[in-house]
Amino acid sequence: MNSLVRASKQALQNAARSYASRGAGGERDVVPRKVAILGAAGGIGQPLSLLMKMSPHVTNLALYDIAGTPGVAADVSHMNTIAKVKGFAGEDQLHEALEGSDVVIIPAGVPRKPGMTRDDLFKINASIVQGLIKACGEACPKALLNIISNPVNSTVPIAAETLKAMGVYDPKRLFGVTTLDLVRARTFYADAIGVDVNSVDVPVVGGHAGTTILPLFSQARHQGQAQKELSAEEIDALTKRTQDGGTEVVQAKAGKGSATLSMAYAGALFADSCLRGLNGTAQTSEYSMVQSEVTSCPFFASKVRLGPSGAEEILGLGELNELEQKGLDVAIAELTASVEKGVKFAKDGSL
Numbered sequence: 136m137n138s139l140v141r142a143s144k145q146a147l148q149n150a151a152r153s154y155a156s157r158g159a160g161g162e163r164d165v166v167p168r169k170v171a172i173l174g175a176a177g178g179i180g181q182p183l184s185l186l187m188k189m190s191p192h193v194t195n196l197a198l199y200d201i202a203g204t205p206g207v208a209a210d211v212s213h214m215n216t217i218a219k220v221k222g223f224a225g226e227d228q229l230h231e232a233l234e235g236s237d238v239v240i241i242p243a244g245v246p247r248k249p250g251m252t253r254d255d256l257f258k259i260n261a262s263i264v265q266g267l268i269k270a271c272g273e274a275c276p277k278a279l280l281n282i283i284s285n286p287v288n289s290t291v292p293i294a295a296e297t298l299k300a301m302g303v304y305d306p307k308r309l310f311g312v313t314t315l316d317l318v319r320a321r322t323f324y325a326d327a328i329g330v331d332v333n334s335v336d337v338p339v340v341g342g343h344a345g346t347t348i349l350p351l352f353s354q355a356r357h358q359g360q361a362q363k364e365l366s367a368e369e370i371d372a373l374t375k376r377t378q379d380g381g382t383e384v385v386q387a388k389a390g391k392g393s394a395t396l397s398m399a400y401a402g403a404l405f406a407d408s409c410l411r412g413l414n415g416t417a418q419t420s421e422y423s424m425v426q427s428e429v430t431s432c433p434f435f436a437s438k439v440r441l442g443p444s445g446a447e448e449i450l451g452l453g454e455l456n457e458l459e460q461k462g463l464d465v466a467i468a469e470l471t472a473s474v475e476k477g478v479k480f481a482k483d484g485s486l
């Protein structure tokens with residue numbers, strides 16, 4: 136069972152328990168953990184706020200945006216789960232929102248419209264992410280930072296350089312959220328071979344844009360009897376669909392933004408794993424874009440073991456087939472260029 140399903144069941148159980156014992160005093164053995172969401176009034180931010188309010192690991196939830204957060208906070212604060220919720224609006228309140236945070240999730244910034252690439256968002260989102268990361272470096276330098284804002288392939292290196300310049304960079308605490316690529320690969324693969332999606336595991340490595348997203352179907356695992364063996368053409372189609380998953384949603388939304396609900400789900404899964412790692416839960420791992428020596432590219436998404444100090448171990452890629460190896464070469468070239476673009480922006484502001 137994945138952690139969010141478990142978390143949702145736990146939240147519902149907690150809710151039922153507290154409902155049944157209103158006034159009984161409700162003692163609970165929970166590690167106090169504060170999570171801040173920056174961009175909490177947005178398309179991702181709102182459902183993500185809902186899901187983090189349901190997490191059994193969150194005791195304090197700070198919802199920050201340039202506007203609109205008092206309403207979102209008032210709304211989710213009525214849910215009878217353990218997290219205390221507070222809304223913060225406008226830059227004056229940013230530091231207060233961040234202080235004491237264990238995990239900061241950042242889905243702030245503009246989304247794509249049809250015809251745009253994620254890199255087309257760089258001009259606007261680079262500065263937004265840099266500003267927010269500076270505030271994190273000042274107010275909560277030890278927090279685990281979960282970057283959702285696109286282009287992730289550049290915003291993560293921007294964050295790293297910004298924190299470095301402030302003297303507070305810890306590579307173990309900075310994560311680009313690529314979980315949605317894994318969520319999609321699992322869904323598409325389980326559908327294609329006809330097995331229970333909860334039994335499926337598909338590694339997805341590289342970055343988070345087009346051909347930098349590299350699903351490794353040769354390493355896919357599942358339980359139960361598959362209804363179907365996939366041909367090379369079918370694997371190729373699944374690879375392309377995973378790489379273009381974001382565009383599929385952008386086109387379907389026809390100008391009204393990109394993935395928000397599935398992203399909120401993926402973001403909550405990832406943040407929940409970060410919290411479980413912080414709490415010392417054994418065997419907590421996720422795929423994420425981190426500073427890495429797994430390939431020649433200085434930032435790369437692969438499997439990461441999460442623990443009390445963040446990314447405690449970065450695992451290798453395992454064995455790739457010939458096609459995947461070719462895909463890896465393509466991914467590294469494009470990802471390296473996006474990383475360099477981010478580093479350059481952070482150093483000299485060039486767009």
Ligand SMILES: NC(=O)C1=CN([C@@H]2O[C@H](COP(=O)(O)OP(=O)(O)OC[C@H]3O[C@@H](n4cnc5c(N)ncnc54)[C@H](O)[C@@H]3O)[C@@H](O)[C@H]2O)C=CC1
Binds near residue numbers: 393395
């Ligand atoms: N990593 C991933 O897998 C995915 C990333 N994304 C990215 O997430 C970002 C957000 O997407 P949506 O929520 O759909 O956009 P949205 O436009 O619905 O929401 C963005 C929110 O950010 C806020 N914001 C803008 N500047 C801010 C600032 N300086 N401080 C705090 N908040 C600020 C806006 O007020 C808005 O509420 C986009 O860049 C999108 O491309 C989207 C889907 C998947």
Ligand SMILES: O=C([O-])CC(=O)C(=O)O
Binds near residue numbers: 246380381
């Ligand atoms: O495609 C986009 O612009 C949003 C995104 O990153 C995704 O859905 O994977």
